[in-house]
């Protein structure tokens with residue numbers, strides 16, 4: 001997985017061969033390459049800078065393992081730090097202890113909230129749970145019908161209430177879930193193309209109504225730098241529990257994974273890798289570390 005960057009760095013490493021030690025001078029070019037790769041992948045500039053400082057410090061302090069050459073050692077330091085920055089190798093799970101357990105999905109319009117509400121429902125259904133979907137995106141035309149269709153295709157009920165007042169839909173949906181003994185409730189909320197006050201007030205009210213154990217922001221991996229500011233705003237207002245990063249089946253290198261995690265300190269829990277409902281998986285940092293370096 002790290003072959004590409006190894007190739008890219010090979011010329012930068014010419015001056016490392018034959019030397020048993022890593023110094024600031026002989027890794028200068030390799031450091032520059034790593035920095036460029038991360039910036040190209042749309043990782044936030046400040047995050048890149050902190051990362052590079054850490055890698056430089058660690059690489060120079062490292063005693064090169066006997067089994068490795070200095071260039072391999074440098075790659076190891078980059079790799080290990082990148083995986084750590086992405087949250088380590090163990091995916092963070094969604095954690096629900098109440099019955100029913102509420103998961104609320106938030107995010108900008110088009111990020112994949114509705115699709116991922118259904119993907120989560122499918123995952124829980126497979127585990128033998130009894131999920132309910134609540135369609136509270138009254139802002140995007142057709143979002144409610146889209147969720148109803150997805151729910152129908154899975155055989156998972158979708159609560160739509162009056163279809164107009166999101167707060168009311170959620171209040172009624174909560175009662176419905178309790179009455180019908182659903183053990184997992186997934187709430188799809190409205191987004192906007194850009195954050196606005198009305199949307200934030202609405203999602204905050206919905207949070208107060210259902211008191212969810214998980215508030216997950218769905219982020220489009222192709223969004224680049226804008227993802228960082230919106231993730232920060234959602235997290236400041238709602239105290240997120242984590243992220244789902246979508247559309248990683250596309251061309252994006254996935255730099256947002258690092259940026260949003262570093263800026264909010266909240267984990268990426270799942271990734272979306274396609275439009276189909278089973279194209280969804282827990283987030284393994286090591287699978288994406290190489291891709292981010294390009």
Ligand code: GDP
Nearest residue numbers: 109110111112113114115246247272273274275
């Ligand atoms: P919402 O406005 O946040 O509810 O977004 P939607 O769930 O409607 O998703 C917007 C578009 O992105 C739809 O066409 C989805 O099929 C598509 N989409 C969502 N997740 C993924 C993904 O992981 N990969 C790909 N390729 N498309 C996705």
